[in-house]
Amino acid sequence: MRSAKLWSWIALIAGILYFFLPLIGMFEFSLRARRGEYSFDAYANVLGDPAFRATFGYSVLMALFTIAFGILLVVPTVFWVRLKLPRWRPVIEFITLLPLVIPPIVIVFGYIRLYNTSSWLPLTGSAMGTNLLLMFGYTMLALPYMYRAVDTGLRTIDVQTLTEAAQSLGAGWITIIARLILPNVLVAVLSGAFLTFAIVIGEFVLAALLNRPAFGPYMVWMGANKAYEPAALAVIAFVVTWACMALIQLVTRLSKHTRAQQR
Amino acid sequence: MTDLPPPSARRRVSLPLNWFGVAPFLLFALLFLFLPTMHIVLGAFRTPAGDFTLANIRGLFTPSIMNAFWISIRISLVTALLGCVAGFLIAAAVTRGPLPKPLRGFALTFSGVASNFAGVPLAFAFIATLGRLGFLTVILRDWFGFNLYGTGFNLISFLGLTLTYLYFQIPLMILIITPALDGLKREWREAAETLGATGAQYWRMVALPVLWPSFLGTFALLFANSFGAVATAMALTGSQLSIVPIILFAQIRGDVLQDPHLGYAIAFGMIVLTGLANLVYIVLRTRAERWVK
Numbered sequence: 001m002r003s004a005k006l007w008s009w010i011a012l013i014a015g016i017l018y019f020f021l022p023l024i025g026m027f028e029f030s031l032r033a034r035r036g037e038y039s040f041d042a043y044a045n046v047l048g049d050p051a052f053r054a055t056f057g058y059s060v061l062m063a064l065f066t067i068a069f070g071i072l073l074v075v076p077t078v079f080w081v082r083l084k085l086p087r088w089r090p091v092i093e094f095i096t097l098l099p100l101v102i103p104p105i106v107i108v109f110g111y112i113r114l115y116n117t118s119s120w121l122p123l124t125g126s127a128m129g130t131n132l133l134l135m136f137g138y139t140m141l142a143l144p145y146m147y148r149a150v151d152t153g154l155r156t157i158d159v160q161t162l163t164e165a166a167q168s169l170g171a172g173w174i175t176i177i178a179r180l181i182l183p184n185v186l187v188a189v190l191s192g193a194f195l196t197f198a199i200v201i202g203e204f205v206l207a208a209l210l211n212r213p214a215f216g217p218y219m220v221w222m223g224a225n226k227a228y229e230p231a232a233l234a235v236i237a238f239v240v241t242w243a244c245m246a247l248i249q250l251v252t253r254l255s256k257h258t259r260a261q262q263r
Numbered sequence: 264m265t266d267l268p269p270p271s272a273r274r275r276v277s278l279p280l281n282w283f284g285v286a287p288f289l290l291f292a293l294l295f296l297f298l299p300t301m302h303i304v305l306g307a308f309r310t311p312a313g314d315f316t317l318a319n320i321r322g323l324f325t326p327s328i329m330n331a332f333w334i335s336i337r338i339s340l341v342t343a344l345l346g347c348v349a350g351f352l353i354a355a356a357v358t359r360g361p362l363p364k365p366l367r368g369f370a371l372t373f374s375g376v377a378s379n380f381a382g383v384p385l386a387f388a389f390i391a392t393l394g395r396l397g398f399l400t401v402i403l404r405d406w407f408g409f410n411l412y413g414t415g416f417n418l419i420s421f422l423g424l425t426l427t428y429l430y431f432q433i434p435l436m437i438l439i440i441t442p443a444l445d446g447l448k449r450e451w452r453e454a455a456e457t458l459g460a461t462g463a464q465y466w467r468m469v470a471l472p473v474l475w476p477s478f479l480g481t482f483a484l485l486f487a488n489s490f491g492a493v494a495t496a497m498a499l500t501g502s503q504l505s506i507v508p509i510i511l512f513a514q515i516r517g518d519v520l521q522d523p524h525l526g527y528a529i530a531f532g533m534i535v536l537t538g539l540a541n542l543v544y545i546v547l548r549t550r551a552e553r554w555v556k
Contacts, residue, residue, distance in 0.1 A: 004462050008356035012366070015353040015433070019377060022385075022430065025392025025399055073291055080284030092285065095292050100484075101541040102300055103491030105508055106530040109515050110299020113306070113523070121294075136295045173284075198379050204494035209515055216494065219383040223390075223498050230387040237384035238376075245376045 023238065030231035042232040051218060059207075059215035062131075063200035066138040067193045070146045073139065075189065078150045079181050082159045096147035099140050108137060108206045130210050137206045142199055146192040153188025154181070187255040191248045198244040202237050304534065306527035319528035328510065332532065335490055335507040338421065342428040343485035347478060349429070350436025358444045371441065374434035381431040386498035389427045393418050419500045427499055428489050435488065436481055443477040480547035487537040487544075507533060 033041035046052050081092050099107070111133055115123040123129040159181075166176045182189070204216030219237070223230045282289075310316045323329070356362060357370040392398045395412060403409040417423060447470055455465040471478075493508040502509050507529065514526040 005361045007352075008362050011349075011352040011356040012362060015349070015356075015370075018349075018433075019373065019430070021399060022388040022392045025397055026388035028398045029391030073288060077285050077288040084281045084284060088285075092288070095296070098292075098296055101487065101538055102296075103493075103508065103533050103537055105491065105493050105511055105515075106303055106533055107296065107299050109511070109526065109530050110302045111295070112515065114299050114302050136291070139291070140295050195379070202382050202384060202494075204383050204497065205512070209512070216383055219387070220494075220498050223383065223387060224501060231391040234384035234387035234391070238380055238388075241380050242376050245372060245379070248375075249372065 026231045026234045026238070030228060030235050033228040042228040043235075046222075046229050046232045046236070055213050055215045055218035058213055059201050059203075062135060062138065062212075062214065063197045065135050066142060066200050067196050069135060070139045070142055070192070070196055071189055074143070074146045074150050074192070075182060075185065076177055078147065078154055078185075079159065079177060082154055083163055093147070093151070096143050100144050104137075104141060105205050105209070107140065108209050111137060112209060124210070130212060134206060134210050134212050134214075137210070138196070138200050138203065141203070141206070142192070142196040145195045145199075149188045149192035149195070150185050153185035157184050187251050190251045194244040194247045194251075198241050201240055300534070303527050303530045306524060307531035309524065309527075311524060319524045320531070322525045323528050323532055327505065328529065331505045331507050331510050334421070334505065336536070338424055338428065338506065339486045339490040342425050342432050342489045343482050345425070346429055346432030346436050346485045347482050350433040351440055351478070353433065354437045354440045354444055358441055359447070370437065374437040376434075378431050378434040378438060381492065382494035383498040385427060385430055386495050389418060389423070389430075389499065393423070393426070419503050421504075424496060424499065424504065424506075427495060428492065431495075432485050432489060435485060439481045439484070440474070440477060443474055447473065476547040476550040480544045483540040483543040483547070487540040490537050490540070491533065 030042050031038040031040065033039060033045070077092070081089050085092075112124065115121050115129075115133060117125040123133040162180055162184075163176055166180050171180070202216050202219070203214065204220060207214035208217045208220070219230065219233050222233060307319050308315055308317070310318070323332075353370065357367045390397065393400060393411070393416075397418075400411045403411050418427075451469050451473075452465055455469050460468070491508065493512055496504065496506055496509055497512065500509070502513060511526060511529045511533065514529060
């Protein structure tokens with residue numbers, strides 16, 4: 001038993017060293033912009049850079065649109081599959097997992113070739129069209145997480161009975177989904193949304209290959225041209241990721257709390 | 264729409280109607296998942312004029328591209344293997360080991376963050392830590408008189424990329440293997456101990472055989488995960504290291520007009536490898552779930 005304890009501590013301490021040293025390193029490095037002393041100059045430079053604000057704002061907007069579209073796409077699908085096509089659930093679930101199988105760079109390559117200016121759907125012909133294509137691409141990237149979150153959320157409620165009850169009261173499909181299903185899976189939807197946000201905000205490959213002014217390509221450009229600012233950007237990106245995960249935990253915990261109170 | 268006919272009548276007339284609700288999703292999957300992928304796969308077997316050919320695939324067997332595939336495969340294998348082992352040890356320590364309970368929640372939350380902290384920022388964090396003027400490099404030099412770069416170490420190398428990739432591989436392993444570890448029943452351990460087994464014997468003869476499918480399956484998933492990683496490698500090496508995703512990126516960006524069909528072939532090669540790895544994952548996971556239930 002003593003050796004088990006020893007091994008556990010060794011594994012944990014090695015893990016902590018490996019995972020925390022880069023975080024400390026990136027933070028320390030980001031403070032080095034002024035010669036001879038620590039300062040927040042790198043952060044000031046980054047936050048004062050109009051290109052930072054433009055690209056970060058673009059990515060935030062993109063994330064919000066992706067979340068909205070993802071919810072519109074996934075929630076009715078999960079609901080419908082549970083209600084009407086339970087036998088097809090494994091197939092739909094398999095489709096939603098495909099973005100983890102096919103590398104994103106391959107899919108975006110397909111987009112570029114399939115939706116170019118001379119194709120039947122020339123999405124890359126205009127800035128707006130490319131934005132749309134990027135949003136669809138991000139929705140695709142987030143699909144495995146969004147679908148799983150909502151599917152798990154819907155598992156706890158009796159979709160069949162609730163729907164029949166709503167229908168007998170005269171509710172239509174849109175009412176059922178918006179006022180019955182959505183509130184019930186709100187926590188799951190929010191978890192999926194925050195995860196989507198974390199994925200979209202720093203995404204590089206899709207944005208770079210579709211030539212959109214997103215935060216990911218901006219970070220790579222800074223990495224190639226500046227010394228200390230990239231570390232500051234990494235700290236900012238880490239804080240955003242951490243905030244998203246913390247919000248997921250928070251909504252999950254809050255929902256458990258309110259549910260317990262209702263009982 | 265609101266008043267449905269009785270089930271028996273419904274089955275006959277409204278079979279397509281049942282699919283109506285998933286139509287938007289299927290259309291989305293068709294347009295932004297299947298068609299783009301099919302386009303690439305078919306393109307790999309076509310000449311620019313549209314005839315069937317194997318020349319593109321043959322184009323993969325040039326030394327530079329084969330070399331890139333080989334480096335990518337090796338990095339993916341090594342990071343998947345180390346990620347599995349290290350992730351398993353940490354997960355076992357926090358879930359099964361005699362460590363304080365709150366550590367478990369912390370490790371899982373942190374894994375959630377770290378597995379999503381991939382891509383460009385991760386590369387920056389490693390440059391800031393192990394680069395020529397990085398935090399750790401400087402500490403080793405000033406405090407311990409150890410010149411890291413004097414040993415031939417370079418972050419833009421096989422080793423550097425491996426170290427960096429492990430930062431998202433290990434947490435992913437922790438997240439996947441923890442439920443499997445939770446599935447190990449306490450009775451099994453007690454039974455083994457009653458029969459006189461030591462801790463090591465219990466792990467070797469009971470726990471690991473049960474966990475084996477999860478282990479191999481996650482290995483396959485981690486392999487695919489690192490094989491498709493582009494952003495981290497791009498930001499870390501600035502396309503100096505020829506791994507497959509970087510070569511494909513360059514093909515799409517610049518040289519695509521010269522020979523788009525070679526790009527298709529490279530992309531096809533990536534799909535085949537990650538597809539195979541995921542197939543292994545899916546098959547083994549279904550086998551693993553028999554025990555976890």
